[in-house]
Amino acid sequence: MRALVTGATGFIGFHVAMELLREGFDVRALARQGKNIAPELLKLGCEVFEGDIRDFDSVCRAVRGVDEVYHVAADYRLWVPDPGRMYETNVTGTVNVMRAALEAGAGKVVYTSSVGTLAAQKRTGEKIVPSNEDTPVGIGQMIGHYKRSKFLAEREAEKFALKGLPVVIVNPSTPIGAMDRKPTPTGAMIVSFLNGKVPAYLDTGLNFVSVHDVALGHLLAARHGRTGEKYILGGYNMTLKDFYVEASAVSGMEPPKVRLPYRPVLLAAYVNEALSKLTGKAPAIPLTGVRMAGKYMYFDTSKARSELKMPLAPIREAIREAVEWFIANGYVGARKMAGRYAI
16 A cells, blocks of 8 residues: 655654554655655655655656545645745645545545634633634634645635545644654743743643654545545644643753733734734744634544544653653753753
């Protein structure tokens, strides 16, 4: 069996490729710059195919001869100087992959969406009701270009399911683990914490999950998922404060104890955003990230547990793996970790 993975040089995609190799698949990875960008994939034994999901012809060549397609590639940033490129990657790229897979007669397609396309929640007293795959939501509730582009891409995947493409949609929550090379916004949050740059926190919450569980969830979706259905690949609903407490237990760093008021941070984010438009440099406080933090991203993952039999690894172990990897690979200053954590 041969599988194509788009986005295999990214965090989730790399782990999906590794999981497929463990299952005995021949893995083809689509990468924009071929061997120059994917040495780790070559070491694993993947076939690295040079191409770009925005280029339909190169996608067709990559899909030819594969049994399964895992479309994981996405532009995941909270701020972009040119939003149009994000839509080209996330929406047009998805249409290209779905169309190529349909024309090639792929046996199964797994499309990696995001919980960002699902409904978020506001705190009502102390009660927060987690959303599920069927909680009503519209594009007007999508904060920022990343969420909007992924929402539109998900609709395109659903259209191809109606055309007969055997596509299953998965919605990963907030994955944690090793090999977060860029890193993702979540990984950057951990790196900042380890470098002592998180003196305070916002009152918000996320659903955190091991990246290994997310990767395995992709394969389980291909085996057991129903065509056109969505499955939340998530783990633990945690406040940001509690997440930093867990990271503290693993790393020995002091967790932030000051809760920031939301409105002043939002105002600072607007100022940063305005400066970024002038300078072209990413804002220190991304407006999209702050606006997203105004709601809780808590989710009910029971559908993936019951239908896909998705596992649930302890979140502390996922955090430990991430911390160890960031330290070992030079993301954390030696002085910050001296005497606190030993790999």
